[in-house]
Amino acid sequence: MTGRLAPQAWRRVAPALFAVAWGGNEFTPLLVLYKRTDGFGTATVDILLGAYVLGIVPALLLGGPLSDRYGRRPLLLPAPLLGILGSLTLAVGHGSLTLLLVGRLLSGVSLGLAMAVGTSWVQELSRTPFDPDADAGAGARRASTSLTLGFTLGAAVAAALAQWGPAPTVTPYVVHVLVSVVPAVVLWGAPESRPRAALPGSLRDDLRIPSAGSRRFWLLVFPMAPWVFGCAASAYAILPTVTTDLAASWDVAYAGLLCLVGLGCGTVVQLTSRRIVARSAVRAVVVGLGLVVVGMAVAACGVAWPSLWLTVPAAAVLGCAYGLLMVAGLTQVQRIAGPDDLAGLTAVYYGLCYLGFFAPAVLAGLSTQVPYVVLLGAGSVVAVACLAVVLAGERATGNR
Numbered sequence: 440m441t442g443r444l445a446p447q448a449w450r451r452v453a454p455a456l457f458a459v460a461w462g463g464n465e466f467t468p469l470l471v472l473y474k475r476t477d478g479f480g481t482a483t484v485d486i487l488l489g490a491y492v493l494g495i496v497p498a499l500l501l502g503g504p505l506s507d508r509y510g511r512r513p514l515l516l517p518a519p520l521l522g523i524l525g526s527l528t529l530a531v532g533h534g535s536l537t538l539l540l541v542g543r544l545l546s547g548v549s550l551g552l553a554m555a556v557g558t559s560w561v562q563e564l565s566r567t568p569f570d571p572d573a574d575a576g577a578g579a580r581r582a583s584t585s586l587t588l589g590f591t592l593g594a595a596v597a598a599a600l601a602q603w604g605p606a607p608t609v610t611p612y613v614v615h616v617l618v619s620v621v622p623a624v625v626l627w628g629a630p631e632s633r634p635r636a637a638l639p640g641s642l643r644d645d646l647r648i649p650s651a652g653s654r655r656f657w658l659l660v661f662p663m664a665p666w667v668f669g670c671a672a673s674a675y676a677i678l679p680t681v682t683t684d685l686a687a688s689w690d691v692a693y694a695g696l697l698c699l700v701g702l703g704c705g706t707v708v709q710l711t712s713r714r715i716v717a718r719s720a721v722r723a724v725v726v727g728l729g730l731v732v733v734g735m736a737v738a739a740c741g742v743a744w745p746s747l748w749l750t751v752p753a754a755a756v757l758g759c760a761y762g763l764l765m766v767a768g769l770t771q772v773q774r775i776a777g778p779d780d781l782a783g784l785t786a787v788y789y790g791l792c793y794l795g796f797f798a799p800a801v802l803a804g805l806s807t808q809v810p811y812v813v814l815l816g817a818g819s820v821v822a823v824a825c826l827a828v829v830l831a832g833e834r835a836t837g838n839r
Contacts, residue, residue: 449564449578451629452557453585454622455519459553460589461596462522462546462615463491464702466529467675468598468694471683472607475690477534481680485800488676490540492793494547495554499793503555503786504648507779510635511560515552519623522549523616530612555786558582562773562781563632576716579769584709587762591702594675598695607691633782648783650776656784658832660771662825663724664788667764669795670731673738673818674701674757676799681811682745701754705762712763716770721833723767728826730760732819739815768792 470484479487506514525545532538562578564570570577597611604610650656679694686693716723734756741749768788776784802814 448569448630449561449581451625452515452560452564453581455515455626456553456557456561456582456585457589458615458619458622459518459522459549459557460586461593461618462526463550463593464590464698465526465593465597465611465615466491466543466546468594468679468691468698469601469608469611470676470680471690471694472601473539474680476608479536482800482803483536484680485676485803487536487539487543488672489797489800491543491547491550492796494544494549495551495793496790498548498551499555499786499790502552503559503782503784504780506556506559506782507633508635510631510633511556511563511782512629512631514556515560516626518549518552518557519619519626521545521552523619523623525549526612526615526619530609533608551786551789554586554789555782558586558769558785558789559782560629560632561585562769564630569630569632574713574717575773576713576766576770579716579766579773580709580713583762583766583769584706587702587706587709587765590671591699591706594698594702595695598691598698602689602692602695648780648787650780650784651787653775655771655832655836656775658836659721659724659829660768660775660788661791662828662832663728663764664768664791665795666728666731666822666825667761667768667792667795669798669818670734670757670764671701671705671761672796672798673735673815674698674754674761677802677811677815678738678741678750678754680799681742682750685745685747685750697750697754700751701758701761704755704758705765708759708762709766712766715763716767720767720770720774721829723763724771724829725826725833727760727764727767728822728829730756730763731822732826734760735815735819735822739812739819742815743812765792 467488470488473479474484502514525542528538528542528545532542561582565573565578565581596614600610600614601607675698679697683690712723734753737749737756738753741753772784772788805814
């Protein structure tokens, strides 16, 4: 299939990323609901939030390299179906910590496959021979924007339904099932961008990702990757639960508002970041980490002096940081990856990003000894250190 025949082939894959991301993040604004209705403590709901990372990481680290070996289609086609199964499990899991954990794990496996395999598939369908007119960063922007839109609308719609709709612990998940049907069907028509090798090497060799050991990756990507979802989780998981008294009668909607603001700003940044990333992906990382420093500082102030005038701007700044770091990191990965390990290195990148999703659970544990305001302020200091490492890495590698 040539670019003339399928210049928009990536549009068959992007909706699946959107739908799976919707299912991955619909749970986030419901944390305060489960605290109120099921009596779960802050630590428990934070564990539920991060539990799907236990499904994401194996799916990332295995799905990416396996799709480099067997092709993108066999690995991604099941992802929307697993997302649907995860939502159905969550819909019947009200009151059962076990079922909620299982549902989150299924959602995690679905999202891990979408992020590693789907992102690589969109990137490959956004260049010659499928889309020769696309610029070099189009694939990264298209994939990251599809995911972020799914994260954003999934959280916003779930929050609105849980706050004002019927059956608040069921309806959000049913809506996701309905949203996923069309993308799951459309995905079957997407052309394979990486045909299965006629004489593949050993599976053990395929699971190796040589480019993950490159100096550029460890100096320029590793220091920033955990902040991608670390700052996002701070915006829409930590802030709503710590400052929930600001919206006692509309707590779920408040959590959804911070999700919408944070991820909405991230979406806008991804859609408008073409020039800054094209000019210098490393400098885009520097700007993103600078936004993290500011956002964590404002978040600390919002906890010290609870006010919507502080928490909403904090979510906005952290969301902008998330959006810029996500697309800049993917662009760096695309440049660093070898010809046979794009999906593998993408998987490693996303795996590092999702380390940041454990931030709410870690901070919840530490908060018994250290106030949240101090912990968030310390996060700003750590971001400064990461920024220094990236700047040093830029000089050491001569990479822009």
